[in-house]
Structure formats: C-alpha cells, structure tokens
Amino acid sequence: MNQVDITSENKSDINPFVENVIQLLRKKWFIIINTGALAILSIIISLMLPNWYSSRASIISSGGGTSNFLSMLSGIPMGDFGLSALSEDISNYIAILESRSVRENIVKEFDLVNRYEAKDIEFAMGTLEKYVEVKVSEEGNLLITVLDKDPVVARDIANAFIRELDLVNRRLSREKGHFNREFLEERLVQNKNDLKNAEDNLNKFQNTYGIVDIPSQVTVSIETYAQVYAKKIENKISLNVAEAMHSSNDPNVIQYKKIDLELDKLLTNLANKGDDKNILTAFKDLPDLGLEYARLYREVQLQTKILEIILPQYEQAAMEETKSIPSLQIVDEPKVALNKAKPKRSLIVVATTFMAFVLSVLYVLFEYRTREIRKNIKHI
Numbered sequence: 001m002n003q004v005d006i007t008s009e010n011k012s013d014i015n016p017f018v019e020n021v022i023q024l025l026r027k028k029w030f031i032i033i034n035t036g037a038l039a040i041l042s043i044i045i046s047l048m049l050p051n052w053y054s055s056r057a058s059i060i061s062s063g064g065g066t067s068n069f070l071s072m073l074s075g076i077p078m079g080d081f082g083l084s085a086l087s088e089d090i091s092n093y094i095a096i097l098e099s100r101s102v103r104e105n106i107v108k109e110f111d112l113v114n115r116y117e118a119k120d121i122e123f124a125m126g127t128l129e130k131y132v133e134v135k136v137s138e139e140g141n142l143l144i145t146v147l148d149k150d151p152v153v154a155r156d157i158a159n160a161f162i163r164e165l166d167l168v169n170r171r172l173s174r175e176k177g178h179f180n181r182e183f184l185e186e187r188l189v190q191n192k193n194d195l196k197n198a199e200d201n202l203n204k205f206q207n208t209y210g211i212v213d214i215p216s217q218v219t220v221s222i223e224t225y226a227q228v229y230a231k232k233i234e235n236k237i238s239l240n241v242a243e244a245m246h247s248s249n250d251p252n253v254i255q256y257k258k259i260d261l262e263l264d265k266l267l268t269n270l271a272n273k274g275d276d277k278n279i280l281t282a283f284k285d286l287p288d289l290g291l292e293y294a295r296l297y298r299e300v301q302l303q304t305k306i307l308e309i310i311l312p313q314y315e316q317a318a319m320e321e322t323k324s325i326p327s328l329q330i331v332d333e334p335k336v337a338l339n340k341a342k343p344k345r346s347l348i349v350v351a352t353t354f355m356a357f358v359l360s361v362l363y364v365l366f367e368y369r370t371r372e373i374r375k376n377i378k379h380i
Helices: 016-026 028-048 085-097 100-109 121-131 151-209 214-245 251-272 283-322 345-369 371-379
Strands: 053-061 132-136 142-148 328-332
Touching: 016 028, 016 345, 028 345, 053 151, 085 132, 085 142, 085 151, 100 121, 100 151, 121 132, 121 142, 142 151, 151 283, 151 328, 214 251, 345 371
Parallel strands: none
Antiparallel strands: 053 142, 053 328, 132 142
C-alpha cells in the first residue's frame, strides 16, 4: 500500500481534521511504541514502590473536664451562639495533636529519626507530619490517620497519638479546674462577706426605724390613722351635740374637747412621727424609708442569688480538679490494616499510559504543523 503523502500543493484542499488524522496514522507506530514503553515503565516503577498502610481512629469529646463559665451563670444554651463545647474541645484536640511536645514524644518513642532516615529530630517531625492526617469529619468526629510501611507500626503510632492527647488534655483540664476553683473560691468568700454586710445593714435599718415589712406596715399605719380619724369625727359630732344642748362649762363638753385635742395630737404624731414604739411608720417618712428599705432588701436578695449560683459551681470545679477519668471517647480504635492504602498501582499505570498517549499525539501534530516553519528558519 502506498504511503499517503500530503504535498504543499494539495494540503489546502484537505480538511484540517482529516489532515491531522492522516498524519497520526503515518506516525501510529511512534505513538504506539512510546505509549507502550511508558506503560511498561509505569508498571515496573509501580511494582517497585513500597506498600503503605493506614490506621485510623475516630474520637468525640466526652465533655469531661470541659465547662463554659458563661453557661454557669445562665440557663441559655451557649451552642445557640456558636459556643458549642464539642467544637471547642475538637479545636483543642487538634492544637494538642499538632503541638511540638506531642510529636516529639512520638518521634522519640518510635525512633523515627532512624526509621525515616532523618538528619535529626526536627526533620523526623517534619516527615511524621506528612504521614499523619488530623481532620474533622462532617459529623464532627476527630479523625487521626497514620500512614506507615508496617501496618502494626501505623496502628501503634495512632494509639500513641491518642494516649498523648488524653494525657495532655487531662492535665490541661485539671489546670483549668484548679484555676476555676481558685477563682470561684475567691468570689465565694467575697460574696459571703457582701451578703453578711447587706444583712447587717438591713438589720440595722430595721432596728433603727422599726421596719420589718414596708407594705404590711404601711397598710397597718393607714388603717390605724383611718380608725383614729373616724374616732375624731365621731367625737366631733358628739361635741357639737353637747355644745348645742349644754353650756361650755358642762363636764361632757369639756370631756369631748379634751378627747378632740388628744385625737388631734395622735393624728399629728401618726403623720409625722409614727407611734412611740416604732411599730407604725410616719407618713412623711414613707417615701424615703421605703426607698432605702427597697435598696437594702434588694442587695440582700442579689447577694443571696449570687451565692446560689456560685456555690454549686465551686463544688463542681473542686470535683473536676481532682477527677482523673479519661477525657476522650474513642468511637473507632486504630486497627491493623489488612489492605494497603497506597500506592494505587492501577491508577498510576492508567494515568501514565493516558498521558503518554496524549503527549505522543501532541508531539506528532506539533512536529507536523511546524515542519515548514523550521525549514524556513534553516534557510535563513
């Protein structure tokens, strides 16, 4: 079969797509050989790559040792404001796992300087970072994934990360509980002193003015004043009747007048001074005394309410400072992997073969399309 030759005279008469297909057919063995060679090479290289195994742990917070001080003082769910205790714990866990102290302990425990053939501990920690992935799943779980050539070592390193995380988290929780306990203890002492002072001030006020219960005493004062005033009216009527029927020197008239004077004095005292035993409060003092009493009573109630809030939280902080229960809940324990995680040999071979084919095709088309340009450049 004669080989198809496209000359400059008939090149313009052929469809460009057909022209490209003809050129590719002419160079088909070049494309096949290059693609096949790179495919075989990729198979050989992929078979030479070592197997890597992964071990994964899934963790959620137990809520132990974690408290939000704002939630102590209110029944409002802090999660409604994005202050969820779980998300805060997970953020703390990630910070702990990525800390230098934890990773340095892992490097020393598993002798990763020699295992990774690293220059020193700094380079070993850098290599370890490549083989450890810490992320949060959509469900909010913390996932720790460790890669290693030995599946047992991968599992052991994952377990070591969990152990280090629990130790550090418990230590930080105890320190936080100690700080909270000291703070609440100091505030509790201050509150007790404030409550005692408020109670003493209220008691002093009550002893001075005979105030026990402003609303009740005001009611009694008004009722007493009304009774005395009614008695005065009754006595006044009797006096008027007596004056109409008798002379001014009549004993009854004189008696009614004395009673009228005494009732006037009593009404005046009730309005201005109260009674002699400080049981009834003078009307003129009611606004000021009522306001002062309200302030003193309010302070006692306020300090009592603060005590009711702080005392249970103090007791809780004291318990959290001493407890040593694990602070983590492990949903999935790290396991020894049965199958490798990488390399994906089939993917490597397919991707390399495809890229080899594409690059070969592009090279053939580029070489054909630039042939005349290169010839012209040579003749210059």
